[in-house]
Amino acid sequence: MTAARDALLAKVVAHYAEHGVRDTSLRSLAAAIGTSQRMLHYHFGSREDVLTAVIDAVAGGQAERIGRLFDEEPDRTAAGDLNWRKTVEGAEVFGALWFELATHAMRHEPYAARLGEVMVAAQVREFTRLYAERTTADKAARLARLTLAVGQGLIFGLLIDRDRDAADAAVEEFSGLVRRELEG
Structure with a gap:
């Protein structure tokens, strides 16, 4: 993992820990954590790939x-x-x-x-x-x-x-x- 991906994942995990996953889209997740949907796609891929990374992290x-x-x-x-x-x-x-x-x-x-x-x-x-x-x-x-x-x-x-x-x-x-x- 890269440092940028690690930092982004930490923000994603913190957001989900506080607000839950629910049906959060990548667009709304990106806005909530101060990044772009494109950066989430670049580092993780799909919404499902983001959730897989969260599972591994947590x-x-x-x-x-x-x-x-x-x-x-x-x-x-x-x-x-x-x-x-x-x-x-x-x-x-x-x-x-x-x-x-x-x-x-x-x-x-x-x-x-x-x-x-x-x-x-x-x-x-x-x-x-x-x-x-x-x-x-x-x-x-x-x-x-x-x-x-x-x-x-x-x-x-x-x-x-x-x-x-x-x-x-x-x-x-x-x-x-x-x-x-x-x-x-």
Whole structure:
């Protein structure tokens, strides 16, 4: 990527994070972020290509971040707590955009197909890898999918009701359940 494309993508992501994607045309997006439609076409191509770039920018590195965090922190409980805090920080900025783009994937929009990989499959693989250190591959895969589902559900609720204390308490309870499963 070029520096100009990176800067333009940052403006696009910030705009969509604040206003949502909705049915924004490239013309109206360009006007809103202070560029031209031609520059968006030059750097990205179509509206769908812009949305693909947004998906990669916002969700693309999530699984790698999880892996690095757990690889660098030997205390799995501390790593899990930090993962939750980092996920909430990201959700406070990009959560509504994540969920809006998820509806695009649910509607099988071609540009959103990668979302299934970056928001589900890659994260399930990473949690499976971590859990497989302490249990069977099958159980690790089930716990990984459950972990992702609980985390995404709690983020969804937190974005709606803003009850951080309740979400934190639920994560703590769930983490205890996972620890007991892995110890048993």
